[in-house]
Amino acid sequence: MSDVRSGARRWLPVAVVAALLSMPFTAAWAGGDPDAGKQVFKQNCSICHSPLPGKVIVGPPLFGVVGRPTTSVPGYNYSPANAAAHLIWTPAQLDKYIENPQKIVPGTKMTFPGLPDSVPGNAEKRANLIAFLSTLK
């Protein structure tokens, strides 16, 4: 009997992880439309950011941004706040950052106010934007 219980304890974490992995993909940024996201990019980001590799405007280029660490564009002078953040721009992290940049990286010099959830439709805009950014590779 005790062997059964200890076996259950041993396998419980594995079962939990397996169950989590089998859950439907329901993150807020999942399922975005990259074409719609291109418009969100144009309307909110393109004043400062290029989608092309190596092209610095006011901010760093966003080509390849999904999956890269913060402060990883060579030659771009990032803020100390961004340098200390040590984040990886996963879709989930980008979603939080774009929702409220100053909350995720206090002191960031990116003065974009964000696409906060308090405005209806912004969660979808972020999802679409991240879907577009994911194509920049």
Next chain:
Amino acid sequence: MPARAADQPQQRPIPQSEAFEHDEVIGKLTRLTAKPAPVGPAAQKALDLIQPHLAHDREVSLPPLTLLPLLAEGKVSPDMKWALPLIDQIKAEQDQNTKEHQAMTAALTALFNAGEDANDPEASGIARECTGDLLNDDEVGEPTAILIGEYLRTKLGTNQ
């Protein structure tokens, strides 16, 4: 009853390069306000936010920068203490300044988009240029003023 001139707080000079840059920004945005929609109204919204912000910069953030050439020559004197209250004000207003920069960035982004929609590269270019100027404040102007304050306090041995 209007205040007498003697009652008005004296506005100190600012670096001439900054004064020139401010006048350029105001002049360019003002010129854009005369254009038809969507550029004209978008430029007016940006100007309505930027003009008072720059006026405040001229009163508070920029005068301490006139000390830079003397400090770079190693010249520090007690009559430079006038800058310390201004620098304290800059530090106290950092959060408010960030909020104003966010609002101006949003207005400039709208102007940029208006320029793109109207196929007006001059408008888009001016919007982008102004965004770069805002970044200059955050990267250079404000930290330099704060550094001047720290340096003065160290050299003058004052906690005032």
